[in-house]
Amino acid sequence: MSNSSVAPFVKWAGGKRQLIPQIKERMPEKYNDYYEPFVGGGAVTFELLPANALINDINKALINAYRQICNAPEAFLKAVKKLDEEMWEDGKEYYYSLREHYNDKLMKAEFDVELAALFVFINKHCFNGLYRVNGKGLFNVPYNNSRRVSVDAEVIMATSNYLQGVTIIDGDFELACKDAKKGDFVFIDSPYAPLNPTSFESYTKEGFDIESHKRLANLFDELTARGCYCMLTNHNTDLINELYGNKGYKIDVVSVKRMINSDASNRVGEEVIICNY
Template sequence: MSHSSTQPFVKWAGGKRQLLEKLRSRMPSACKKYYEPFVGGGALLFDSKPEQAFINDINRELMHTYEAIRDSRDEFISRMEEMDRVTCTKEFYYKTRGRYNEKLSGGEYDVEMAVLFVYLNKHCFNGLYRVNAKGLFNVPWNQKISGKSIDIENIKGVSYYLQNVTITCQDFETALEGAEAQDFIYLDSPYAPLNPTSFEAYTKEGFTIEEHRRLAEVFRRLTDKGCYCMLTNHNTELIHELYDGFFMEEIDVRRAINSNASKRVGKELIIRNYR
């Protein structure tokens, strides 16, 4: 694995850029295949660049964008440069959001959709990806008229690396069916609720407590198969209960996406089935 400068191309809820040093130092010294079934922005993926990687996320629009950057790099860059030549006013942002939602409604998963996806991510409030009951993107403008949507050289590096990466959009359990002994799996699922009335869901499907319980069962099955597993989540009673018996470390984190600045600090757990 190498540690070059390729970076995530989107800001994503729960992104792990601030924890890279801690996560990197806790990865196994050697492994076969790399799996990340909740890849999000891919901070650890792009930092470590494993030779044989399988990445997945339930957000179809996100994974479509990964594929577009991998398979249609030049068109993606050209279209993005064209968009960035226009000042991002309030009117232009909402026109762009409307166009994106038209493509969502029509199921038009093409390069333009990927470009709009990244553009909205860079110009919406706090980089959130949120949809309404109809599945349409509804995050408001961030009120900033300047700023490029991409780093072209970074996109080229991302595209080059992704050429040999398997990209899927399916249930996390299905995405891990091929994992074998000595493979490394990094699990960065949506956060467990901090209290019974608190939920953090980034797609219209959500991620329930029952899903967290199912994830813990998958973690144990992968352990029995001899896989190396590392998981990050909130430091809560639920997570302690679900992963009882595994090696847990508490770490301090910043929560860059929370709309309430006073809640942008907290504690998380790094959980492993190896030391």
């Protein structure tokens, strides 16, 4: 399937837009079903537009946005337009009032069109498009002083059309891959292993610790044994090389710009693309 209007509707930490060329040149020539257990902003899914796809993320607010755009694009666009048009003279005060309302709905688990609209508005108007929550699961990123519109209606409608044929779930990455079988392609863009082993930042209150990385490496081995094509991207760290090295997997190191970093000098780094084929 191809539609040049389909594109990510949120900015996401660790998003793979800049790695698309390196990912595409390493894709298997043919595959059956497509699985992405850590979809995030969906840069890879929306580039490839696979016909039989399952996308998953543990972030329920993010997946709610995917579902609302899939199932109720007109209502979603109307709700976002209302938020954009009602912005007060004081954008900062308006942003924090909406952030508080968003967190209130999140605590009540009100996963509806309004929450999806708030989610996308806040993503476009928060610092660096970063999704970060505190220990209570409350979104706490400050305002970025932007007053731009939150979405492109054409992109949302094209994305909604594509998502009609996609299975969208929110849960653990192992469950997301339970039906992956021989000949299927699994693209794994897990939360980054920390560059500093003592710092694990999380974008969901559940977090993704060293044990999670070990469990994911075991899943990669299991999917390999099933005959799935697997590709995994992460920081080029000792932990990742320990977990995937010496197993016969192809590990390529690529240079990247780190978009989300307050210190510009730290915005260049290395990532690995690991393939089992």
